[in-house]
Amino acid sequence: MYKTRAATPRLRPGPNGLPRGQVTEIQRSRMLAAAVDAVEEVGYARMTVAQVISRARVSRKTFYDVFADREDCFLAAFEQAVSQTRLIAREAYEREGDVWREGVRAALGRLLMFMDEEPGLAKLCVVEALAAGEKVLERRAQLLDEIAAVIDQGRHLTNTTREPPAVTAEGIVGGIFAVLHTRLLDEADEPLTDLLGPLMSMIVLPYLGARAASRELARPAMEVARDRQTRSQTRSRDPLEGLNMRLTYRTVRVLMVIAEHPGASNREIAEGSGIIDQGQISKLLNRLGRLNLVENRGEGQEKGAANAWHLTARGAQVERATRPR
Missing domain, CATH: 1.10.10.10 (Winged helix-like DNA-binding domain superfamily/Winged helix DNA-binding domain)
Known part of the structure; x- marks a missing residue:
């Protein structure tokens, strides 16, 4: 006999089912996960509402009860991914105390690891966000500004008599995203964590000089993880x-x-x-x-x-x- 795939159970609010608010949240979560899958497979430009609701097993009415349109759905998925990556980066950075260089390295290393583990979310945030609508682009610009503000803290650590201009951090962040954009499009076999040394070298060069940049290139890519394990013995x-x-x-x-x-x-x-x-x-x-x-x-x-x-x-x-x- 042939086995048929069981249909996804219907969510029914009411006395004998889940609370209506919980049903809505569950359906929203399913649609966000479906949007991430659809974007990874076909890209935002070709992502349709039909693809999202088919993957999430919800009706078109349910989709429009939660989201205004496909851009609104993509923006929600983008925001959720940004929240997760922000938490990961912040915790890695704060473990280093007040040491800017080590904090940036720890945060960047953890983010690169996350992108290797979640290529769909990485592609959504770095590549496909550029093809989305105005709201997504505005939110992306805010995110880049947040990252640039952290990088800009290195400007006050420079050993030269003249600080690099404030726009330096914006250029560094733009360069990092350009490199990641290319790697994610190429879908190369090399892990993104291999970029930790080169990207850190690019970050510290204008602030701490060529010698510090060279030292970053010589450090092992996964040194962040080993350092964290060592520090956990005393924290x-x-x-x-x-x-x-x-x-x-x-x-x-x-x-x-x-x-x-x-x-x-x-x-x-x-x-x-x-x-x-x-x-x-x-x-x-x-x-x-x-x-x-x-x-x-x-x-x-x-x-x-x-x-x-x-x-x-x-x-x-x-x-x-x-x-x-």
Whole structure:
């Protein structure tokens, strides 16, 4: 006999279903995940509302109840990705205290690692945002200004009698994004983390001079990760330390859904995190359970009841550390 793929369970608000607000949030999350997938596959220029709702398994009416148009949907996905990357970069930067050079290196290294892990989100933010509408371009410009403000702090560390002009940081950020844009379009096999040394050399050159730039080229690309492990022995424990799992976009979403809805079932978590395949969500939850990030307090399928997933103490720490701000 041929097996047919089970349809995605319908979300029904009301006394016997989920609260209407939760249904809307779950549907929104599914559409954002679907938009990221569509953009990665066909690009923003060819992304359609039909592609998004088909992947998210929602109606066209549901889409327009949440988003004004496809640009609005893309902007929401862009904002969500920016929030996640901002948190990652800020935490890496702040671990270095007041040392500008080391903080920038740590943040840049962590962002490059994230882009290697999430090429779809990287392409959305760096490449496809340029093809989106005016609102997205304005938000992108604000993001570049934020990054340039951090880079510009190096201007006050220069050893020369004359500081580089303030526009230097803008040029550096523009150059970095141009390099990343090219690499993401080429889809080369080399990881983006290989660019850490060259990009850091470009950043410090106008502020700290040629010698400092040369030293950046000589440093190992993954030195950031080793430094963080060493420092964790003397600082408060990093909740991500020793976590034998790559935290992808959807993994973070799963942890967020469980944090916001303790006791959620497999189906509810899948709906909230944008994962359509029930086998995939089961495997992911079981793996998170083996890592002691979640625990199932329900009766499970053996007794005919739904699973009820909760975060463990460590799972709550990881969720807080990775939650977009």
